[in-house]
Amino acid sequence: MANKELQYQEDEIDLRQLMCILLASKKLIVVTTVIITLLAGIYAFTKTPVYGASALVEIGKYKTHKDTISLDSAPKLANKLNVVFASSTTDNGTNRGTITEISASAVNTHINITAQALSNEAAAQKINELVNFIKTGHQQDLDKIKRQRELEIQNSINNIDRKINKIIDHNLSKVETNIEHFFSIELASIDRKIDFIKKTQLPDLTLKIRLFTQRIEKAEETLKQNYQNLKALESTPVLAFLRLTEIQFLENEIFEHRNRIIDLKTTKSELSITQLKDLEDVKTKLMQIKLPQLESEKTLIENDLQTLVSEIELLLLEEHHYKNSAIVGEVATSDTPIKPKKELIIAVAFIAGLMLSTFLVFLLNAFKRPEDEKAAA
Template sequence: MQESQQNIQRYEEYEIDLRELLRTLMKNRVKIVLITSLITIGAVIYAYMTPKTYQVKAIIKIGEYKLANANANDNANAKVVIANASELSKELEILFIDILKNDKDREAKIDLLKKQKNFLEISAVGSSNKVASSELKKVIDYVQGNHKKILDDVKNLREAQAQQIEGKLTLLKNKTLPALLDKINRYKKDITIYETNFLDVQSNLKKIKEINPTLATIQINEQRYLADMLIKLKDSLEGFENEKNNIEVVQIEKYEEELNALKVLMKPYNYKNSEVIGNIMTNDYPIAPKKKLIVVVAFVTGLILSIFIVFFMEFIKGFKEEEKEA
């Protein structure tokens, strides 16, 4: 029974307190409306006076060039990406964000860099789409300009390699091979002469063997000399012919294959500079200020603040009355 009376008493006290709060709010409703309205109107003025900020975006695909040699079947489609997306992102962040962040005269700035494998998303903000796009274009031009230099270096290197191979082919075809053919022809003639002399000595040896043994001995020595020379000449001839075959079948063919492979790699379609995927993306509406959000937040803040001020003033007022009564 006692607990029930206590609960009723607490409820009555709570009801009284709630009524007092409502009376306070109703009594000061003009102040609440006034404060809330002032803050809200201030927010509206701020939202409409603040310069608009537009954002534009572009997705860049990092360029590449073909690496594989025509003979490298396993890597027939191997390609080299010009730059690492992460490293490129850091470079652009330093050049276009960190270094320029204190430049107060800039109408636009690079806002964000996102990297994903061989792609890079760049966004810029400015007072208009045109200004922001112009700032973004600077970054794109920088990337494409640097990457074009890299591609040009690769092309120049391959052109130099092609010229070097062409020089080797010219040397082999116009100097080394003709000189080798002259040697082979001379050796063939020498072998023919030595073979004729050998047969003559052999024929004479049969005739004079019994007639003049001393002369026969000289002829035998000469025959041996001719036989040794024939062996040496034929060995040398065989070496020259092997060298000639190696040049014609192996070296020239190898250099021609390398040259053809380089010429294929030097075709324009094997080089691709960094490029923007699609077009630069713009938005008809600014990203800032967010007028509706600012007004709503200001209204809620103003309402809460005005209620707090009213209750605080009532608290001070009540505190002073208690001091007077005391």
């Protein structure tokens, strides 16, 4: 039992003894820690500072009449650039700058780029070089897409031009011919008939009625005189018979003239009331029904032409909807270098020096000979 207690006491760590060992070697600990900390400080303050820059790049795109299409996806572009610029991530030219990260942003149309160099200008220049590389490749894609799109647009415009020419040569020309025929033939024919009735037939009938009326008046005057002279000729039967014959002729003439006037008035009434009214009605119907139909048909054709012209204008406007990749805003830089981190280096060196010196003290103490310990005691 006593042996076990002795063994247990030997296995226990004597903290007081450890503190004595550390205090006995405090100079070594302080000197070692200070030297390591000073060396770390010298390194931190003499190390050439490295500056960082970052940029958000929007991937190029182009717009069609339906939607907007990106030239590349952000993850795919980031992976490709990481492969192409993998060698630049090794520090083989810090003076010129190195690309440290190329990653896709949360938005699938942007990528993040970070670079390091001995100055902000060099880091920004490195990012600009990468962006120019992206823009060169995407510009080639845009030129190819633009040429293809221009060819498609030109083909579409040619097809629309053919439709326009067909509409103008057939539909529009036909309706314009019909309108011209309406005015020059149909309407003009009715106007000529109306003018002929108003300016020729009706005045002619009026004149004939007046002439026959004058003849009746003249015949009645002659008839009156003959009746007056008939009494004076009663003694002369032959002359009386001749006068009676003349009177009979005049009465027949007056009767015929009156019948003729009735016929002329009937004809005049038919012309002015029936034929003229019918012609006016036909003209009114043509002006109110047929002409609006022709004009409406022409308007529809012109609207179709304007729609086709608008389609051409929209196709031509699409040529401007192309955008190459570019930095959003400006390259972000900071006046504070990212390397070396002086405070961190000195703090880590101090802790490491303290730990190393403590370990060294315990190591030296472990290899001391018993006589040295007695001498020290």
